[in-house]
Amino acid sequence: MDVRESIKNLIQEALSSLDLEMSGEIHLERPANSEHGDWSTNIALAAAKKAGSNPRDLANEFKRVLEELSLEGISEIEVAGPGFINFYLNKSWLHDVLVQVVNAGSENWARLEEGEGRKVIVEFVSANPTGPLHAGHGRGACYGDSVARLLERSGYSVSREFYVNDRGTQMDLFASSLAACVSGRDIPEDGYHGAYIKEWADEISEDDDPFVWGKQRALDAHKEVLSDLNIEFDSWFSETSMVESGAIEETLTMLGEANASYHKDGAVWLKSTEYGDDKDRVLVKSDGEYTYLLPDVAYHLDKLVRAERLVNVWGADHHGYITRMKAAVESLGHDPARLDVEVTQMVNLQRSGEEVKLSKRTGDIVELSEVVKEVGPDAARFTYLLQSIDTTQTFDLDLVSRRANENPVFYVQYAYARIRSMMKKADQVGFAPIPLSAVDLSQLQHHRELSLIRSLHELPDIVARATRELAPHQITTWLRDFAGDLHGFYHDCRVLGDDVEPSLTQARFVLMQAALIGLEVGMHLLGVSAPEEMWRDEIQDEEGDR
RNA sequence: GCCCCUGUAGCUCAGCGGAUAGAGCAUCGGCUUCCGGAGCCGUGUGCGCAGGUUCGAUUCCUGCCAGGGGCGCCA
Numbered sequence: 001m002d003v004r005e006s007i008k009n010l011i012q013e014a015l016s017s018l019d020l021e022m023s024g025e026i027h028l029e030r031p032a033n034s035e036h037g038d039w040s041t042n043i044a045l046a047a048a049k050k051a052g053s054n055p056r057d058l059a060n061e062f063k064r065v066l067e068e069l070s071l072e073g074i075s076e077i078e079v080a081g082p083g084f085i086n087f088y089l090n091k092s093w094l095h096d097v098l099v100q101v102v103n104a105g106s107e108n109w110a111r112l113e114e115g116e117g118r119k120v121i122v123e124f125v126s127a128n129p130t131g132p133l134h135a136g137h138g139r140g141a142c143y144g145d146s147v148a149r150l151l152e153r154s155g156y157s158v159s160r161e162f163y164v165n166d167r168g169t170q171m172d173l174f175a176s177s178l179a180a181c182v183s184g185r186d187i188p189e190d191g192y193h194g195a196y197i198k199e200w201a202d203e204i205s206e207d208d209d210p211f212v213w214g215k216q217r218a219l220d221a222h223k224e225v226l227s228d229l230n231i232e233f234d235s236w237f238s239e240t241s242m243v244e245s246g247a248i249e250e251t252l253t254m255l256g257e258a259n260a261s262y263h264k265d266g267a268v269w270l271k272s273t274e275y276g277d278d279k280d281r282v283l284v285k286s287d288g289e290y291t292y293l294l295p296d297v298a299y300h301l302d303k304l305v306r307a308e309r310l311v312n313v314w315g316a317d318h319h320g321y322i323t324r325m326k327a328a329v330e331s332l333g334h335d336p337a338r339l340d341v342e343v344t345q346m347v348n349l350q351r352s353g354e355e356v357k358l359s360k361r362t363g364d365i366v367e368l369s370e371v372v373k374e375v376g377p378d379a380a381r382f383t384y385l386l387q388s389i390d391t392t393q394t395f396d397l398d399l400v401s402r403r404a405n406e407n408p409v410f411y412v413q414y415a416y417a418r419i420r421s422m423m424k425k426a427d428q429v430g431f432a433p434i435p436l437s438a439v440d441l442s443q444l445q446h447h448r449e450l451s452l453i454r455s456l457h458e459l460p461d462i463v464a465r466a467t468r469e470l471a472p473h474q475i476t477t478w479l480r481d482f483a484g485d486l487h488g489f490y491h492d493c494r495v496l497g498d499d500v501e502p503s504l505t506q507a508r509f510v511l512m513q514a515a516l517i518g519l520e521v522g523m524h525l526l527g528v529s530a531p532e533e534m535w536r537d538e539i540q541d542e543e544g545d546r
Numbered sequence: 547g548c549c550c551c552u553g554u555a556g557c558u559c560a561g562c563g564g565a566u567a568g569a570g571c572a573u574c575g576g577c578u579u580c581c582g583g584a585g586c587c588g589u590g591u592g593c594g595c596a597g598g599u600u601c602g603a604u605u606c607c608u609g610c611c612a613g614g615g616g617c618g619c620c621a
Binding site for chain 2: 027029031032033036040042045046048049054055080081082083084128130165168169170190265266267269278279281282283284285286287289291292293296315316317318319320321322323343345346348353386387388389390391392393394396399403404406407408410411413414415417418419421422423424425426429461465468469473474476477480481484487488490491492494495496497498499533534535
């Protein structure tokens with residue numbers, strides 16, 4: 001049984017013997033400050049009022065009872081602060097954790113069962129095939145993929161989907177813009193005027209249909225840059241395919257039959273106000289063309305059949321559509337709670353602190369491919385996932401492309417490469433690891449060593465919370481902290497060397513194996529590579545004197 | 547006017563209702579007989595404002611102020 005469960009049970013026993021009832025879960029946490037023990041509970045604070053005594057006194061009561069019950073492995077129980085009860089454990093529990101981590105390996109450590117194989121579709125990016133992805137799409141792309149990775153690790157069966165709006169007004173405008181450019185005519189006023197239109201028009205041949213060719217050209221561009229970012233979709237779901245299958249008309253009929261729509265002014269409207277929207281929304285325009293909404297509703301119905309849970313990643317400019325989409329879903333009898341819409345706030349590009357509005361190359365909006373090319377895929381992903389999607393992001397191209405210490409991705413990757421390098425060295429000097437069961441892990445008593453193990457033990461909880469909250473930046477934060485612990489350990493504790501006891505070398509080697517596992521798990525969840533080695537840029541070699 | 551997000555250190559950001567609010571960068575100062583110095587250690591300043599809920603609020607609720615985004619028979 002997990003330590004935490006054991007302690008919880010112990011507290012439960014104490015509650016009964018004190019004749020107290022607690023509603024809800026017993027709150028047990030790892031104190032932020034290690035001077036407050038290994039585990040801590042606020043049970044006395046929470047129960048004081050009901051018990052009619054002050055928290056400190058009640059905590060001392062608890063302490064007395066807990067000590068009577070006693071539990072193997074607990075070395076000390078103390079009452080502290082306003083009435084916290086802190087538990088100190090024998091270090092052996094941490095050494096046991098190390099064995100668990102190494103046995104699980106990077107494949108299974110912090111792998112959870114919570115999803116129980118349930119199917120979830122993560123839909124993200126879904127940009128129109130009318131032009132290249134821009135820097136802002138990168139955030140949604142990296143976020144969506146990382147959320148998918150989290151869900152996978154938490155036991156869900158995940159499908160990554162890209163919804164392709166390959167028909168309608170915007171596509172027509174895009175095709176006519178391309179055609180105009182090819183034949184030397186002026187691009188229509190409301191058409192696409194980006195610099196890429198000219199570049200693409202140069203590639204097109206006379207036999208090609210601008211609509212068909214243009215769509216494919218845009219999709220190819222999307223796939224290429226996403227692939228550079230280590231993102232692969234399971235499905236590219238075409239809007240046109242739903243016209244062909246009749247799914248859109250079917251959806252329209254279903255909405256009518258559900259009395260969720262009505263005709264007015266020659267258009268068909270969704271009664272979204274019945275579900276909290278400001279106004280009703282048009283499904284079919286008076287000219288007979290669908291708005292974007294109707295096909296998207298049809299798409300969501302399709303997804304709801306295929307998966308138990310849907311996660312959508314939308315840009316901040318789409319937040320207003322959440323209500324109407326949920327309205328449509330609910331009016332057709334589906335539980336809107338099955339649909340999670342996550343909104344990513346905007347990205348502001350900078351270069352050395354100066355706002356970057358336009359691309360140097362095209363004089364147009366900055367393309368995602370330019371960002372990836374300039375900073376590299378690992379730095380791009382790590383940076384996009386550095387902070388909560390709820391905040392507007394400042395992305396400094398200059399800073400992120402720097403192969404230097406102020407760039408957090410290298411701080412983390414370097415920690416990994418450093419251990420790898422040490423292990424290579426170990427191999428060279430003829431170090432031979434003995435079987436795990438023969439290693440005396442109790443030698444690990446240094447605070448650097450213990451804090452590494454504590455962090456590793458925390459990782460499954462971090463993964464669980466990041467999954468629950470769909471917040472991959474929590475993984476990023478953990479990695480940065482863990483890398484810091486690792487550099488600290490590396491500085492203070494040597495693994496190899498004549499002055500290190502062979503048995504200590506063995507123990508620390510196991511610790512390092514476990515550390516690699518932690519880093520691999522974290523970096524994999526972010527989609528960032530774990531390099532075996534890293535070397536400085538030549539420029540920096542010239543600058544440095546070593 | 548309505549809706550969404552944000553406001554925490556000089557800057558970029560963490561912070562699952564709890565104890566002395568943390569990182570990185572920047573500043574200043576230290577650390578090489580040794581596994582990679584892209585590292586380590588030290589150094590001080592902060593929860594936008596006002597109420598409320600609570601034993602306890604940076605965290606939850608309300609109002610206000612400030613910044614960003616959205617309010618189309620565009621997507």
